[in-house]
Amino acid sequence: MSCYKLCELQCCVRTTEHINNIACSYCYILNCQICIEGNIASGKTTCLEYFSKTSNIEVLTEPVSKWRNVRGHNPLGLMYQDPTRWGITLQTYIQLTMLDQHLSTISAPMRMMERSIYSAKYIFVENLYRSGKMPDVDFAVLSEWFEWITQNIAIPVDLIVYLQSSPQTCHERLKERCREEEKIIPLEYLEAIHQLYEDWLIKKTSFNVPAPVLVISADDDLQKMILQYEENREKILSGTNV
Numbered sequence: 001m002s003c004y005k006l007c008e009l010q011c012c013v014r015t016t017e018h019i020n021n022i023a024c025s026y027c028y029i030l031n032c033q034i035c036i037e038g039n040i041a042s043g044k045t046t047c048l049e050y051f052s053k054t055s056n057i058e059v060l061t062e063p064v065s066k067w068r069n070v071r072g073h074n075p076l077g078l079m080y081q082d083p084t085r086w087g088i089t090l091q092t093y094i095q096l097t098m099l100d101q102h103l104s105t106i107s108a109p110m111r112m113m114e115r116s117i118y119s120a121k122y123i124f125v126e127n128l129y130r131s132g133k134m135p136d137v138d139f140a141v142l143s144e145w146f147e148w149i150t151q152n153i154a155i156p157v158d159l160i161v162y163l164q165s166s167p168q169t170c171h172e173r174l175k176e177r178c179r180e181e182e183k184i185i186p187l188e189y190l191e192a193i194h195q196l197y198e199d200w201l202i203k204k205t206s207f208n209v210p211a212p213v214l215v216i217s218a219d220d221d222l223q224k225m226i227l228q229y230e231e232n233r234e235k236i237l238s239g240t241n242v
C-alpha cells in the first residue's frame with residue numbers, strides 16, 4: 001500500500017498533494033520508523049510494551065526467541081558459551097532477522113522497533129572483534145555482508161531513541177530477568193557495550209549515525225520512566241529529537 005493510500009485510509013485526509021499523487025507532510029509522519037536502542041536489560045522491551053498501547057503504532061521487539069531456537073539450535077546460548085566459535089553464527093543470523101524486520105511490510109502509520117541492523121554491527125559485532133573474541137576472517141566476512149546490505153538496500157530509520165543507562169543498573173535488571181543464556185554475563189561485558197553505545201550515539205566518534213538521536217535516561221524506576229515517556233511522547237511520535 002502506498003503512503004498516500006495509508007494516509008487517506010487512516011486519517012481520511014485528501015490533501016491537494018494526494019490529488020496530485022505526491023506525498024504530503026502528513027504522509028511522511030505516517031511512515032515513521034523509530035529504533036529503540038540501549039544496553040542489554042536497559043528497558044527497551046518495557047518501553048515498547050508501554051508504547052504498544054498507543055493506537056496507530058506497530059511495535060517490533062527483537063526476535064530473541066528465534067536467536068534462542070533456530071531449527072532446534074540455540075545460537076544465543078552457544079555464543080555466550082564460546083564467543084570465538086559461535087559469535088559469527090549468532091551475528092550472521094541476527095543480521096538476517098534484523099534485516100527481515102526492517103523490510104517487513106509496515107502495518108501501522110508508525111513503527112517502533114527494538115534495536116536495528118546498525119547496532120547489531122556497530123555494537124555487538126564490534127565488541128566481539130575488539131575483545132579479541134572474533135577472528136579477523138569472521139569479522140571481515142560479516143563486514144562485507146553488512147556493507148553490501150546497507151549500500152544496496154534502503155533501510156529507513158527516522159529517529160533513534162537511546163535509553164541511556166548505567167552498566168550497573170543493567171546488570172541488576174539482567175540478574176532480575178534471569179534469562180538462562182545471560183547468567184554468565186559479567187559487569188565488564190555491559191561496560192564494554194555501554195562504551196560502544198556512547199561512542200556511537202553520544203560522542204558520534206565511531207560509526208555513522210543513521211538518524212537523529214533522542215536520549216532518554218533510563219536508570220529511573222518504572223513510574224519515573226513512564227513520566228519521561230510521556231514528556232517525550234510528542235517528539236517520539238513525530239519522529240524528531242527537537
Ligand SMILES: Nc1ncnc2c1ncn2[C@@H]1O[C@H](COP(=O)(O)OP(=O)(O)O)[C@@H](O)[C@H]1O
Pocket residue numbers: 038039040041042043044045046047173174176177218219220221222223225
Ligand atoms: N525502569 C525500570 N526499573 C526497574 N526494572 C525495570 C525497569 N525497566 C525494565 N525493568 C526490568 O528489567 C528487566 C529488563 O528489562 P527489559 O525491558 O527486558 O530490557 P531490554 O529489553 O532492554 O533487554 C526486566 O525484568 C524488566 O521488568
Ligand SMILES: O=c1ccn([C@H]2C[C@H](O)[C@@H](COP(=O)(O)O)O2)c(=O)[nH]1
Pocket residue numbers: 038039040041042044062064076090091094119120121124125182
Ligand atoms: O546483535 C546482537 C543483539 C543482541 N544480542 C544479545 C544481547 C542479549 O543477550 C540478547 C537480547 O538483547 P536485549 O538487550 O535483552 O534485548 O541478545 C547479541 O548478542 N547481539
